Amino acid sequence: MRRLALVVLVLALPSAAAAEPNGRQLYLQGCASCHGFSAHGVPGVAPDLHGAGEAAADFYLSTGRMPLDVATGEQPLRARPAYPPAEIRALVHYVGSLGGLKIPAVHPERGDVSAGQHAFVVYCAGCHQIVGEGGVVTGAAPPPLKDSTPTQLAEAVRVGPYLMPAFDRREIDRRTLDSIALYVQTVVKHPQDRGGWGIGHIGPVPEGMVAWLLAGGALVLVARLIGERMER
Amino acid sequence: MRGAPKLLPRHRAPRWAELAVLWALLLAAAAAIGFIAIYALGADTQWLGLSLGLAFALLAFGAVVTGKALVPQERKEELRPSLDHDKDDLDLAVYVQEADEGITRSRLLKGAAGVAGLTVVGALLVPLASCGPFLDVAQLRRMAWRRGRRLVDESGRPLRADEIAVGSMTPAYAEGVDKKRLDASLIVVRLHEDDLELPRDRSGWAPSGILAFSKICTHAGCAVSMFRYPLYSPKVPKPALVCPCHYSTFDPAAGGKVIFGPAGRPLPQLPVAVDERGELRAAGPMSGAVGPSWWGVDE
Amino acid sequence: MIYRLVRFIDTRTGQTPLMKKLLRYVFPDHWSFLLGEIALYCFVVLVGTGIYLTFFFDPSSREVVYHGAYAPLRGQQMSEAYRSVLDLSFRTKAGLLMRQTHHWAADVFLVAITLHVLRVFFTGAFRKPRELTYYVGVLMLALALFEGFAGYSLGDDLLSGMGLAIAYSVVLAIPFVGANLALAIWHGPFPGTTDFFSRLYIAHVLLVPVAIGLLLGLHLVTIMFTHHSQFRGSREREDNVVGTPLFPGYLFRTLGLALAVAAVLFLLGGLVQINPVWEWGPFRPDLSTNGAQPDWYLGWLIGALRLMPGWEPHIGNYTLIPNAFWGGVFFPFLVFGALFAWPSLERWITGDRGYHHLLDRPRDAPWRTGIGVGFFTWVGMVFFAGSSDRVFVELHISYTSQIHVYQVAVFVLPFVAGWIAKRICEQLLRSEAHPLRGPGGGRVRRTETGGFG
Numbered sequence: 001m002r003r004l005a006l007v008v009l010v011l012a013l014p015s016a017a018a019a020e021p022n023g024r025q026l027y028l029q030g031c032a033s034c035h036g037f038s039a040h041g042v043p044g045v046a047p048d049l050h051g052a053g054e055a056a057a058d059f060y061l062s063t064g065r066m067p068l069d070v071a072t073g074e075q076p077l078r079a080r081p082a083y084p085p086a087e088i089r090a091l092v093h094y095v096g097s098l099g100g101l102k103i104p105a106v107h108p109e110r111g112d113v114s115a116g117q118h119a120f121v122v123y124c125a126g127c128h129q130i131v132g133e134g135g136v137v138t139g140a141a142p143p144p145l146k147d148s149t150p151t152q153l154a155e156a157v158r159v160g161p162y163l164m165p166a167f168d169r170r171e172i173d174r175r176t177l178d179s180i181a182l183y184v185q186t187v188v189k190h191p192q193d194r195g196g197w198g199i200g201h202i203g204p205v206p207e208g209m210v211a212w213l214l215a216g217g218a219l220v221l222v223a224r225l226i227g228e229r230m231e232r
Numbered sequence: 233m234r235g236a237p238k239l240l241p242r243h244r245a246p247r248w249a250e251l252a253v254l255w256a257l258l259l260a261a262a263a264a265i266g267f268i269a270i271y272a273l274g275a276d277t278q279w280l281g282l283s284l285g286l287a288f289a290l291l292a293f294g295a296v297v298t299g300k301a302l303v304p305q306e307r308k309e310e311l312r313p314s315l316d317h318d319k320d321d322l323d324l325a326v327y328v329q330e331a332d333e334g335i336t337r338s339r340l341l342k343g344a345a346g347v348a349g350l351t352v353v354g355a356l357l358v359p360l361a362s363c364g365p366f367l368d369v370a371q372l373r374r375m376a377w378r379r380g381r382r383l384v385d386e387s388g389r390p391l392r393a394d395e396i397a398v399g400s401m402t403p404a405y406a407e408g409v410d411k412k413r414l415d416a417s418l419i420v421v422r423l424h425e426d427d428l429e430l431p432r433d434r435s436g437w438a439p440s441g442i443l444a445f446s447k448i449c450t451h452a453g454c455a456v457s458m459f460r461y462p463l464y465s466p467k468v469p470k471p472a473l474v475c476p477c478h479y480s481t482f483d484p485a486a487g488g489k490v491i492f493g494p495a496g497r498p499l500p501q502l503p504v505a506v507d508e509r510g511e512l513r514a515a516g517p518m519s520g521a522v523g524p525s526w527w528g529v530d531e
Numbered sequence: 532m533i534y535r536l537v538r539f540i541d542t543r544t545g546q547t548p549l550m551k552k553l554l555r556y557v558f559p560d561h562w563s564f565l566l567g568e569i570a571l572y573c574f575v576v577l578v579g580t581g582i583y584l585t586f587f588f589d590p591s592s593r594e595v596v597y598h599g600a601y602a603p604l605r606g607q608q609m610s611e612a613y614r615s616v617l618d619l620s621f622r623t624k625a626g627l628l629m630r631q632t633h634h635w636a637a638d639v640f641l642v643a644i645t646l647h648v649l650r651v652f653f654t655g656a657f658r659k660p661r662e663l664t665y666y667v668g669v670l671m672l673a674l675a676l677f678e679g680f681a682g683y684s685l686g687d688d689l690l691s692g693m694g695l696a697i698a699y700s701v702v703l704a705i706p707f708v709g710a711n712l713a714l715a716i717w718h719g720p721f722p723g724t725t726d727f728f729s730r731l732y733i734a735h736v737l738l739v740p741v742a743i744g745l746l747l748g749l750h751l752v753t754i755m756f757t758h759h760s761q762f763r764g765s766r767e768r769e770d771n772v773v774g775t776p777l778f779p780g781y782l783f784r785t786l787g788l789a790l791a792v793a794a795v796l797f798l799l800g801g802l803v804q805i806n807p808v809w810e811w812g813p814f815r816p817d818l819s820t821n822g823a824q825p826d827w828y829l830g831w832l833i834g835a836l837r838l839m840p841g842w843e844p845h846i847g848n849y850t851l852i853p854n855a856f857w858g859g860v861f862f863p864f865l866v867f868g869a870l871f872a873w874p875s876l877e878r879w880i881t882g883d884r885g886y887h888h889l890l891d892r893p894r895d896a897p898w899r900t901g902i903g904v905g906f907f908t909w910v911g912m913v914f915f916a917g918s919s920d921r922v923f924v925e926l927h928i929s930y931t932s933q934i935h936v937y938q939v940a941v942f943v944l945p946f947v948a949g950w951i952a953k954r955i956c957e958q959l960l961r962s963e964a965h966p967l968r969g970p971g972g973g974r975v976r977r978t979e980t981g982g983f984g
Contacts, residue, residue, distance in 0.1 A: 126457025208827025281801010496843025
């Protein structure tokens, strides 16, 4: 019965082709199958979107984490967004109408990179690694931050998606958030590789590989050129 | 030299080898001069490494070609010297023992020499104990936290209970104590009160669901800086404090119990109380020894 | 002229007969005998670049505020030691080149030693009369591991500071005396006082290099006394040495190797970044980062620490074995104990007490090769377990599942690998094929009866 009503409703809605995309309509087409007809969620399948807010909706949709690609497993992963920006805006507006955090304003240019570095190591490095290369927590892989926009970063900080803790303005104030965003925009995205090829910025694992494969390989080769081989 | 005997085999160095070594040496010199120039003009690390490395590589090439083509090539055979001189070994042993012969109390003297040697060497080693505290391990038991001590943030400002949100992660320190001390740092989280599963004797330890734990992992001393908190519960792991070094995972709802990883004992929990100003204070000492386990830890 | 120089020296020292012997000393030529020399030349580069670094490094953990060239750390508190490394990397001309070359040299030093130890083990070069050389070598390996750890810990950055906290915990975990030792070394509970860095520094720049230097000298001298071992060949026998004399042939070859080592290390030092400490930031005990790893040659220890289940047996009111002891002390003791014990063990098992100047090919000793492959597979698996979290990051294979699999595989796979290796050896012995190239030609001779064989 509910399904019939759904079909009727969808057909009855005016076509969105030429006009501003309709958030509710897009929701019904792409999200309702998991989040429910009235966005109250389906237990064990998808959460209630009331109170999720524009911030969460924009984060999940603009990073392509939603719609969820179940093929990749439990954790929503960054992917190409399934919707163009105008449709994302409409969906965000719709979900926002159900209550919750608005999209936070963030201004990296007002931040201080050193304060950002320090705040990043205190709050973020434990999971995301000191230069945002991503990491591991038992049960999830905190993603690398290279592809995040300042807004997406701010949204994640305030919302706390998947298994991330959520930091409100009492914990990380606006100035600190600006600074963290500045740190990510500068140091994380463009680390100062004064030493040459950065080999991943995670330290000894790739360094060991270079020592064995590049140096070890080259020197064994040199040894074989200098020395003799065994008689057959 | 005239008149001197010929000792090495006749050898004619191939022309290609002579030219190759010559070029290698000259180019190496050029690379070295390049290095000096680069150093003077800004010393860019990559160019410095390239020029010096190239210089060495060219020299290496020159040396190897010299060794394998320029100089006379020989495969020489020589007999191994004997490693067995039984008669001489016996002579040596007898020689050493004979020095002993006139001494009647030889064994006693040797024993005394041994005792004297050991004690003197021991005495010389004793001042190393000043590196210590060596015998006194009391410093390992010192506690920054006692009843009434305030929780403060990094800048020393007291933490308020109403500033800790559910699902957030807050570092905290003991007021007036050096932040670097292992027993001073905390990680404070807040869960919904219905999600708490604290043991009966800790029922009052988490007002409004605010839980405080030592930030120092009981496995090997790293800072427990990861807190996983699900935005949407059913299919994902429950809230946990996780250490990034070896992934010891502690359950805050259950009082810091170990649920995965090599840690041998729970993360110590600090009982928290909210004072009349709304600020957070310790309601007593930690539930256990802070930091990695050692002999004197009795949990 | 050369003759006049030699006359001058001989008439003042009388050493020409020795020099004649020395210059004609014969080195067998197989390429795998050069692996130890690669390690030697890495050590030379380490000492040279290391001395340079001491002209700039400040081994003090006194706190200072940074006002240098790297903006993301400006205004932050850090130790003098860390600040001096930042200045070395950003302000000192050629400073970063020397620092990186030094660090690469340490990593490659241990690569070379590892390859050298494997060569020595699988060819039976440790047998009589070379046991002393072998023991000195294993001791040098232990010192080199400590030296590398000490070196990169001096910088007091976030990554190495976490490593020091773990080292502290491992010392603390030694039963009965661990606390006393740890407090003595660190001059108090972690992070200790400024004295700790003074001690670490002097250990790294004086005590251990001198020890390694002396042991190296002993190593080379004992090799000289016994003369180098060699593989069996048409002219090589147990009672001779066949090869290239030191002068002129071998001198230039080994010089070439030394220069090649310097070339590789300086090229890496300038072109491939290593340990960018400015990216890690300064250390503080209440801070940490994900993805922290020790340098590669300590990967076997982080693997052991991560794999151990949380066993912490108690006795009365005391913790008998804190968990960090298993991975941090017990495991390396087992490994080094096995390395030290092997020559005696093999001698006891085989009953072979004779001299061996001719080396085995790995296939010539199937049992030794099998046990060796098994043993090194065991260590190797623990090593790989240490970075399995990065496998999770890249391939999304659950970290906890990987650990559970490793905990079983680490005991099963060595036996499988060792058994397979032994069988391959036996097969190769039968067919006399090259392990990689396959069966080669044999010699075809006309027999007396007129046929071919």
